[in-house]
Amino acid sequence: DTEVTQTPKHLVMGMTNKKSLKCEQHMGHRAMYWYKQKAKKPPELMFVYSYEKLSINESVPSRFSPECPNSSLLNLHLHALQPEDSALYLCASSQVVGSYYGYTFGSGTRLTVV
């Protein structure tokens, strides 16, 4: 298995809702990442997990809450989002942070906040 799987593919949520994004990989990678991507922009790093521990939080608002229950699974919990949070959310993994062997990205979750 050489894929990063993200669910759901699309999500529409109200500003008072709570929802979660899920990301899974079975490549034995020990680094996993969340990115946010707005239209016509490159991905922006949000969080880095290394060996299931949060190592980097790029000044992301607390309405985004990451969780890494095990080495294969990464969640992003969403609460009280704003319309400007609407974006494509990408998950990625690599053997370790800064892996010489490259990064694998998922297909993304298109999030719309109404």
Next chain:
Amino acid sequence: KQEVTQIPAALSVPEGENLVLNCSFTDSAIYNLQWFRQDPGKGLTSLLLIQSSQREQTSGRLNASLDKSSGRSTLYIAASQPGDSATYLCAGLYSGGGADGLTFGKGTHLIIQP
């Protein structure tokens, strides 16, 4: 601070042409460079990864080169097809780069006219 620049920002060519996408970087201490393809609203698909010890990589109609001394990488697409239409992103992996190690270019939006 490392920077990755992609030229051109957009390109439209007739089907069947050979074309070159350019990626330049400011720091020769690069570990590897990865080329991605992104279809509208979708995730990033890895096309080619060139490690710093390599000069080029090939996959089908795609060939990517890396010249650390000049700070350049090129992605060559042979015999272009309408299905090649997408945004192409390059990303450099650096020691001391972003928290994930990656620095993305802003991408080249490619349209292949039938």
